[in-house]
Amino acid sequence: MIERLHFAHLPTPVEKMPRLTEALKGPRLLVKRDDQTGLAFGGNKTRKLEYLLAAAQRQSAQTLITAGAVQSNHCRQTAAAAVKFGMDCILVLFGDPPDPPDGNHFLFHLLGAELAFTERDNLETRLAEVFEQADAEGRQPYLIPYGGSNPIGASGYVNAMLELAEQDCQPDWIVFPSSSGGTQAGMLVGAAMSGFAGKILGISVDEPAEVLRPRVANLANETAEFLGESCQFTSEDVLVNDAYTGEGYAILGEPEIEAVRLFAEREALLLDPVYTGRAAAGLIDLIRHGYFPKSDTVLFWHTGGTPTLFASIYQGRLIS
Numbered sequence: 001m002i003e004r005l006h007f008a009h010l011p012t013p014v015e016k017m018p019r020l021t022e023a024l025k026g027p028r029l030l031v032k033r034d035d036q037t038g039l040a041f042g043g044n045k046t047r048k049l050e051y052l053l054a055a056a057q058r059q060s061a062q063t064l065i066t067a068g069a070v071q072s073n074h075c076r077q078t079a080a081a082a083v084k085f086g087m088d089c090i091l092v093l094f095g096d097p098p099d100p101p102d103g104n105h106f107l108f109h110l111l112g113a114e115l116a117f118t119e120r121d122n123l124e125t126r127l128a129e130v131f132e133q134a135d136a137e138g139r140q141p142y143l144i145p146y147g148g149s150n151p152i153g154a155s156g157y158v159n160a161m162l163e164l165a166e167q168d169c170q171p172d173w174i175v176f177p178s179s180s181g182g183t184q185a186g187m188l189v190g191a192a193m194s195g196f197a198g199k200i201l202g203i204s205v206d207e208p209a210e211v212l213r214p215r216v217a218n219l220a221n222e223t224a225e226f227l228g229e230s231c232q233f234t235s236e237d238v239l240v241n242d243a244y245t246g247e248g249y250a251i252l253g254e255p256e257i258e259a260v261r262l263f264a265e266r267e268a269l270l271l272d273p274v275y276t277g278r279a280a281a282g283l284i285d286l287i288r289h290g291y292f293p294k295s296d297t298v299l300f301w302h303t304g305g306t307p308t309l310f311a312s313i314y315q316g317r318l319i320s
């Protein structure tokens with residue numbers, strides 16, 4: 001069995017969303033609260049980091065290095081995990097840093113992470129440079145990939161699907177934001193292992209479906225092999241809807257604004273503008289267009305991201 005540390009607050013609850021169900025006049029809606037995994041406001045990456053930190057410890061790592069956007073939830077949780085286990089953390093970020101720091105960027109500073117900035121197109125090159133420099137300085141770095149999306153990290157969502165089965169929850173659909181692919185890949189493997197009979201639909205946050213589907217399938221196969229499971233996947237097994245990417249990654253549009261407000265006003269659930277807000281916008285639109293039979297049960301998997309709500313770039317538009 002793959003090694004894992006235990007610091008996430010698990011199992012996360014499954015809750016009914018009756019007022020949102022009523023407002024949308026669609027299928028029965030549930031939510032899986034992975035915004036409550038702990039670790040500096042929690043989120044889906046905490047599950048992945050339980051496995052990634054175990055791997056880092058096996059290598060006697062002293063410094064965690066990862067990358068993301070200037071308001072990255074993944075980077076926040078990685079920085080928090082580093083603090084928890086007495087490691088340094090270097091974050092390679094793309095985007096313009098807010099002045100003064102806010103949202104997740106404020107938390108990077110509060111958690112003591114070292115920050116390096118670059119352009120998104122140069123992210124992999126800069127990440128490699130930072131790793132090589134830390135290694136040359138004897139800091140024993142461990143590289144966590146973008147989004148924690150490799151077979152080790154994806155194992156966190158294999159376990160999440162086994163957890164869902166133990167909660168006696170068998171929705172007809174699971175809907176969630178998909179981007180780097182690790183969460184969806186782990187779900188596919190976990191679904192095969194647990195006998196989950198529903199459909200797993202990723203709402204793409206930024207990538208075209210023709211990019212995301214093979215990425216998820218390949219990572220699911222690598223994860224299954226890593227875990228010694230015999231299941232195999234093709235792109236046709238991966239459900240992705242890329243109709244809601246709007247004007248691009250992290251650009252807040254009217255659909256996301258409505259979704260964030262509706263979830264808050266109807267269920268007191270706080271979504272983030274980039275990931276869960278975009279996935280919820282897709283869910284709302286699909287319900288309105290009759291995509292899901294009204295007799296079905298749809299589970300929205302809340303992957304976290306709450307601190308992004310407090311980024312000044314979004315606040316004005318969300319409350320105006």
